[in-house]
Amino acid sequence: MARKRRDDVWQEETPADAKPAEPCWLCGRDLGKTVDRFHPIPKSRGGRDTVPVHPICRETIDANFSASELVRHAQGGIPLTDNETVARFVKWVANKPADFHSATKAGR
Numbered sequence: 001m002a003r004k005r006r007d008d009v010w011q012e013e014t015p016a017d018a019k020p021a022e023p024c025w026l027c028g029r030d031l032g033k034t035v036d037r038f039h040p041i042p043k044s045r046g047g048r049d050t051v052p053v054h055p056i057c058r059e060t061i062d063a064n065f066s067a068s069e070l071v072r073h074a075q076g077g078i079p080l081t082d083n084e085t086v087a088r089f090v091k092w093v094a095n096k097p098a099d100f101h102s103a104t105k106a107g108r
């Protein structure tokens, strides 16, 4: 099974005024108040570019891909939704509010 791997490198602070106009890189929805920056190629593998994602989307990526799998997807041009779990997540999250993640934490 995939090892659980916490990589602090992926959780860089983003300055508050650097609000991206782009949609979420993973699910394509508008971004909410909280925006995470995600390295499609992990920094540990030389990746420099970051893309904006929802915190819930980044967690989904973290949970489903190892660093080397991310590199394989990025270099091969394979969308992460090629992964069935991620594809199902993107469909499921499609009509949730942008800040849905905080709602799950408070609502239980």
Ligand SMILES: [Zn+2]
Binding pocket: 024, 025, 026, 027, 028, 029, 053, 054, 057
């Ligand atoms: Zn998203």
